[in-house]
Amino acid sequence: xxxxxxxxxxxxxxxxxxxxxxxxxxxxxxxxxxxxxxxxxxxxxxxxxxxxxxxxxxxxxxxxxxxxxxxxxxxxxxxxxxxxxxxxxxxxxxxxxxxxxxxxxxxxxxxxxxxxxxxxxxxxxxxxxxxxxxxxxxxxxxxxxxxxxxxxxxxxxxxxxxxxxxxxxxxxxxxxxxxxxxxxxxxxxxxxxxxxxxxxxxxxxxxxxxxxxxxxxxxxxxxxxxxxxxxxxxxxxxxxxxxxxxxxxxx
Numbered sequence: 001x002x003x004x005x006x007x008x009x010x011x012x013x014x015x016x017x018x019x020x021x022x023x024x025x026x027x028x029x030x031x032x033x034x035x036x037x038x039x040x041x042x043x044x045x046x047x048x049x050x051x052x053x054x055x056x057x058x059x060x061x062x063x064x065x066x067x068x069x070x071x072x073x074x075x076x077x078x079x080x081x082x083x084x085x086x087x088x089x090x091x092x093x094x095x096x097x098x099x100x101x102x103x104x105x106x107x108x109x110x111x112x113x114x115x116x117x118x119x120x121x122x123x124x125x126x127x128x129x130x131x132x133x134x135x136x137x138x139x140x141x142x143x144x145x146x147x148x149x150x151x152x153x154x155x156x157x158x159x160x161x162x163x164x165x166x167x168x169x170x171x172x173x174x175x176x177x178x179x180x181x182x183x184x185x186x187x188x189x190x191x192x193x194x195x196x197x198x199x200x201x202x203x204x205x206x207x208x209x210x211x212x213x214x215x216x217x218x219x220x221x222x223x224x225x226x227x228x229x230x231x232x233x234x235x236x237x238x239x240x241x242x243x244x245x246x247x248x249x250x251x
Contacts, residue, residue, distance in 0.1 A: 096201060097123045097148045100194045101218040102140065120219045121147035122194070123155070124201025130229070131155035132198065132222045158202050159232040165206045172228035177220035178213040181228050194222040202229065 101120040106113050117140050124130035133151025137143040161167050169182035179195060184206055191199050191209035193216075199207060211221060 095123045095125050095129075095152060097121050097151065098197055098201065099144065099147075100197050100222060102143075105136075117143045119143040119147045120194075120222065121151050122197050122201055122222060123148060123151035124198075124203070126201060126203035128158045128160050128203055129155050130158065130198055130202035130226070132219070132226055134219065156226060156230055158204065158229045159234045160204065161234075163206065164203055166204060166229075166232055167234055168232070170228045170231045171212075172224055172231060173213075174224035174227050175215070175217070175220040176213055177211070177215040177217060177224040179209060179211050179221065179224045179228055181207060181209045181225070184208040194218040195225040198222050198225040198229075 099119060099121055101118075103118045105116045105118055107116070108114075116136055116138055119135050119140065121133050121135065121144065122130065123133065131151040131154045133147045133149065133154060135143045135146030135148070135150055137146055159167065165183050165185075166181065167183070169180070171178075171180040173179075181195075181199075184190060187206060187208060189196060189199055189205065189207055191207070193211060195209045195211065199209060209225070215221065
């Protein structure tokens with residue numbers, strides 16, 4: 001390296017190198033052009049793709065199934081017409097029915113065993129009308145329908161006081177079942193077996209029932225309860241003398 005004294009500038013140094021061992025990659029211009037075109041194609045493909053979230057949003061805008069615009073808050077379980085989410089109250093039937101006994105009856109025939117069902121149903125409106133029905137059929141559904149219709153055919157009207165209780169004690173017997181019913185103020189319904197179902201569906205309050213027999217037949221117990229309630233009569237106030245009841249005697 002030499003210095004130029006006049007200009008005080010160092011002279012450049014020239015270095016010779018052997019570049020024969022360095023390999024320069026060859027660039028394919030056609031492939032490069034294709035790569036440059038890919039970013040323009042990708043947005044078009046992604047825009048036409050339908051994802052599950054986008055599908056739900058589109059249905060919500062149109063007010064279809066599963067959207068919030070359908071007018072119901074059932075969480076996607078509503079139909080197109082929104083029938084499942086209808087908030088209108090259903091008409092309550094006049095009589096309420098309860099099954100108290102189901103038995104499967106087997107009958108041996110020439111071709112084998114034949115099965116049928118026997119169902120006992122109690123129907124009442126909780127306003128003083130109650131009935132017991134028996135139905136038999138090849139399946140439980142038809143047996144329940146027959147028993148319900150039979151119970152509605154044999155409804156009785158119970159003579160109740162203004163406090164929805166019976167006016168006096170009564171006792172009845174049906175088959176091997178024997179029952180005694182008497183009013184009990186402030187105790188609610190104290191009864192068991194099928195007698196409780198009959199009393200509740202009749203709408204009777206503050207009453208006690210005692211099954212005096214050892215019968216476990218629910219149909220007989222229910223019919224004995226019906227027989228006892230049929231014997232009830234309203235006691236006129238004028239006929240009451242003290243704590244005893246003396247009926248009027250016509251001469």
